[in-house]
Amino acid sequence: MSGNARDRLKKLHRICRERGIPLTSQRRAVLETLLLRSDHPTADQVFEAVQDQSPRISRRTVYRVLDTLVEFGLIRRVHHPGAIARFDGMIHRHHHLVCIRCNKIVDLESPDLDNISLPKGKPQGFDVCDFSVQFMGMCPKCRKEKKK
C-alpha cells in the first residue's frame, strides 16, 4: 500500500478520536479498499471488493460507512452523470473526462486548471470551498463504435 493510503488511514484514526466515535474495522476496511483502486467504483462494487477483507460485512454498512467517510472528507462522492452513486479515493483537486455516450469517467490531472479563481464573495449564498472541471467528450471506444 502506498504511503498516501497509510496517511489517509492515520487521518481516519485521528478524526475518529477527535469526534469520539469508534474506529471500527469496517470503516478501516472500506477506506482501505477504496484507496487501493484508482477507478470510481459504485457502492456495490465497493461492497464486493471489501468482502475480501471483511467477509461478514453487510451491504447496508458499506453504504453507511461510505457516507461517513464522505462527511469526514476522506473520500469523495463523484459527480457522475449516470444514475448510480460513485466514490473516489482521490481527494486532492483533480478533474474529470466524461464520455457523453457511455458515461465512462476518468481522472484528469492538470495543474493549469487548478488556478481557476473561486468566485468572489458568496455567489447565490454558497460558501465555495473547492471546484472540479468536467470535460465532456467521447471516449476512444465510443468513437470507434459510432463510426460503424
Place this chain on the structure above:
Amino acid sequence: MSGNARDRLKKLHRICRERGIPLTSQRRAVLETLLLRSDHPTADQVFEAVQDQSPRISRRTVYRVLDTLVEFGLIRRVHHPGAIARFDGMIHRHHHLVCIRCNKIVDLESPDLDNISLPKGKPQGFDVCDFSVQFMGMCPKCRKEKKK
C-alpha cells in the same frame, strides 16, 4: 414560452425529420416541460410535471424520451453528486454550484469561466467538446442548519 424554447422545439422537429423518426407528442411534451423549468428535475419529477400536458403518458416513456433527447443534444444529463439522474434544459455553457451537504445544485453563469481552454489534443483519447465547472460549497440553508 420563450423564443429559446420555441427554437429548441423546432430543432427537435428538424432532428426527427433528418433521422427519419417520428416526432411524437410525447417527445414534444417532455421537451417542453423541461424547457419550462430552470431547476434540475429528476426523471420522476419530469414525469409528474409532464402529466399536465399528457395525462396518459407512462413513466417508462418519460425515461426513454429523456434518453433520446440527451442523445440528440437537446437536453443534458446533469452530473449530479446524488444517486438520481437529473436533467437540465439548458445546454449552453454554464456551471454549477453544488452543496456538499444537501446536494442541492444551482446554475452559475460566469463569462470569466467560459474561456478555459480545452485540453490540447486528445487527453486519454477523449475527444473533448465542452466542459463545465462545478463549485463545491455549502448552501445558505445548510450553513444555518449546521450552526445549530
Place this chain on the structure above:
DNA sequence: TGTTAGTTAGCATATTATGTCAACACGGGG
C-alpha cells in the same frame, strides 16, 4: 385513407438505496 416502421403504455422485474432494531464492538474507567 391505407400501409408500415417505429413508438408507446402498462405491466413485470431488476437495480440501487434507506428505515428499523436487536445484537454486537469499540473505547474508557476501574
Place this chain on the structure above:
DNA sequence: CCCCGTGTTGACATAATATGCTAACTAACA
C-alpha cells in the same frame, strides 16, 4: 485485564429508481 455504556453493525424489510418486454397504437408518407 475486565466490565459498562455509547454508538455501530447486520439482517431483514421496504422504498426509490431504472429497465425489459410485447400488444396496441401513432406519425410519416405515398
